[in-house]
Amino acid sequence: MELKQALASAVDRLEAADVGSPRMNAEMLLMFVLGVNRAYLYAHPERELTAGEETRYEEVLAQRSTGMPAQYINGHQEFWGLDFVVSPAVLIPRPETEHLVETVLELARGIPHPKMVDVGTGSGCIALALAHELKSAEIWAVDLSSEALEIARANAARLQLEERVRFARSNVLAVIPSQDFSPSREPALSLSKGTSIAAHDDFRDFDFVVSNPPYVGFGEADKVQRSVREFEPQVAVFAGEQGLDIIGPLIEQAHRALKPGGWLAMEIGYSMRDAVVDLLSPTMWEEVRVVPDLQGIPRVVAGRKLNEQS
Numbered sequence: 001m002e003l004k005q006a007l008a009s010a011v012d013r014l015e016a017a018d019v020g021s022p023r024m025n026a027e028m029l030l031m032f033v034l035g036v037n038r039a040y041l042y043a044h045p046e047r048e049l050t051a052g053e054e055t056r057y058e059e060v061l062a063q064r065s066t067g068m069p070a071q072y073i074n075g076h077q078e079f080w081g082l083d084f085v086v087s088p089a090v091l092i093p094r095p096e097t098e099h100l101v102e103t104v105l106e107l108a109r110g111i112p113h114p115k116m117v118d119v120g121t122g123s124g125c126i127a128l129a130l131a132h133e134l135k136s137a138e139i140w141a142v143d144l145s146s147e148a149l150e151i152a153r154a155n156a157a158r159l160q161l162e163e164r165v166r167f168a169r170s171n172v173l174a175v176i177p178s179q180d181f182s183p184s185r186e187p188a189l190s191l192s193k194g195t196s197i198a199a200h201d202d203f204r205d206f207d208f209v210v211s212n213p214p215y216v217g218f219g220e221a222d223k224v225q226r227s228v229r230e231f232e233p234q235v236a237v238f239a240g241e242q243g244l245d246i247i248g249p250l251i252e253q254a255h256r257a258l259k260p261g262g263w264l265a266m267e268i269g270y271s272m273r274d275a276v277v278d279l280l281s282p283t284m285w286e287e288v289r290v291v292p293d294l295q296g297i298p299r300v301v302a303g304r305k306l307n308e309q310s
């Protein structure tokens with residue numbers, strides 16, 4: 001079959017399956033299968049596909065027709081201008097999360113060696129974008145999911161940032177000792193040389209706790225896109241009935257993990273501003289701010305641990 005015929009029938013097929021932007025998807029999947037760019041598709045419409053290429057194209061079209069996000073098929077998503085590998089074990093990084101990175105960079109200006117932890121790192125996109133920008137920061141990336149941590153570590157290596165970011169498995173900010181790094185074999189949880197966090201110890205003395213936590217309430221599941229509900233990890237998306245089951249403990253534990261004057265910055269759901277701001281008690285937090293996204297939707301909430309000396 002010629003390339004242009006394969007494309008035309010793929011567009012019809014994706015349209016019939018109700019996949020949005022069928023031409024763009026058909027082209028993108030063919031580019032992925034052939035390992036070529038869009039210019040090649042237009043320059044060689046008469047190129048014959050091999051039997052192997054036809055079979056592979058057929059497979060990825062079948063996957064995409066089920067609603068599986070293209071990023072889980074081709075395994076990549078760009079974030080902060082960097083290329084991240086993704087798998088169904090991690091949330092696909094979203095452009096709106098770049099507002100969180102921007103907010104943290106702004107708040108970190110003037111701090112010479114900020115010590116940061118990204119809670120619920122997933123693909124590692126936030127921690128690695130921060131490491132890319134802040135050459136002298138000490139950065140930890142933690143997640144409950146071991147599979148997510150594997151992807152985040154792979155991304156650190158691909159981006160040549162593995163010496164800059166340390167990883168640990170944790171429930172919010174409580175480190176979970178892993179079998180590979182059990183206290184008997186290895187007294188610390190550090191995965192790279194340098195600073196380490198002792199097993200069973202929690203995080204302390206940080207300048208920043210940063211997080212894009214799961215924040216969708218089970219009650220709002222029907223408002224979330226079908227592809228998110230069906231294909232993205234539930235643990236990355238949902239957080240109890242109201243969506244606050246991780247944000248609540250995060251605020252509490254971040255207060256313990258931060259230095260006085262340190263910042264907690266987190267992404268929130270579109271209707272959560274008041275509920276989250278209410279959790280940042282003025283007896284513990286100051287300078288609370290809400291950052292809207294380009295559509296004016298409150299997207300990031302940040303607050304500073306009250307400096308009791310001030």
Ligand SMILES: C[S@@+](CC[C@H](N)C(=O)[O-])C[C@H]1O[C@@H](n2cnc3c(N)ncnc32)[C@H](O)[C@@H]1O
Pocket residue numbers: 090091092093094097119120121122123124125126142143144145148170171172173212213214215235236237246
């Ligand atoms: C919304 S995703 C964010 C992923 C990534 N930081 C991003 O912005 O694309 C939330 C992440 O939190 C992790 N997570 C969920 N519950 C957690 C918990 N109790 N402790 C630590 N991480 C948790 C999930 O595994 C998931 O990777």
